[in-house]
Amino acid sequence: MASHEFRTDRVEVAFTVNGKPVGLAVDPRATLLDTLRDELGLTGTKKGCDHGQCGACTVHVNGRRVNSCLSFAATHEGAAIDTIEGLGTPDNLHPMQRAFVELDGYQCGYCTPGQIMSAVALLAEPCGESDAEVAECMSGNVCRCGAYQNIVAAIQSVRKENAT
Numbered sequence: 001m002a003s004h005e006f007r008t009d010r011v012e013v014a015f016t017v018n019g020k021p022v023g024l025a026v027d028p029r030a031t032l033l034d035t036l037r038d039e040l041g042l043t044g045t046k047k048g049c050d051h052g053q054c055g056a057c058t059v060h061v062n063g064r065r066v067n068s069c070l071s072f073a074a075t076h077e078g079a080a081i082d083t084i085e086g087l088g089t090p091d092n093l094h095p096m097q098r099a100f101v102e103l104d105g106y107q108c109g110y111c112t113p114g115q116i117m118s119a120v121a122l123l124a125e126p127c128g129e130s131d132a133e134v135a136e137c138m139s140g141n142v143c144r145c146g147a148y149q150n151i152v153a154a155i156q157s158v159r160k161e162n163a164t
């Protein structure tokens, strides 16, 4: 093969997505974001910038939040990947989803899956408890609608709920 040609051989990868085992042959250049959306039909995870700058694509990998647009699917052999689809259902919302609804933590909703995945992970991180510290810990998740104040309020309400 000439050095300027790209190899496109697919590679096998196996991980779980929302608790279900998945085995795929992926293009080694495929991002986790595109794999979730295009190969697995999990379109709840959104593509905003595709450059690690907006957080719309946030998912959990082994419980930690990750920008899935910056991560190659093939590197996640054996990982536990969780997306917004695995968090709750319309009839049985996760507490963070319920808080976003009750406290108007969104407007157009495009950034919301990423905000919620980030917010859930944040509560397990050493993030300070003040509104300003929570806002700082959420600074990787951009909201073009400017729902920031209500997003922080939603996170704080779940934090308080968890503490009681």
Ligand code: FES
Pocket: 046, 047, 048, 049, 050, 051, 052, 053, 054, 055, 056, 057, 058, 067, 068, 069, 070
């Ligand atoms: S789409 Fe991944 S950070 Fe913007």
Ligand code: FES
Pocket: 105, 106, 107, 108, 109, 110, 111, 112, 142, 143, 144, 145, 146, 147
């Ligand atoms: S709710 Fe519209 S971008 Fe955040």
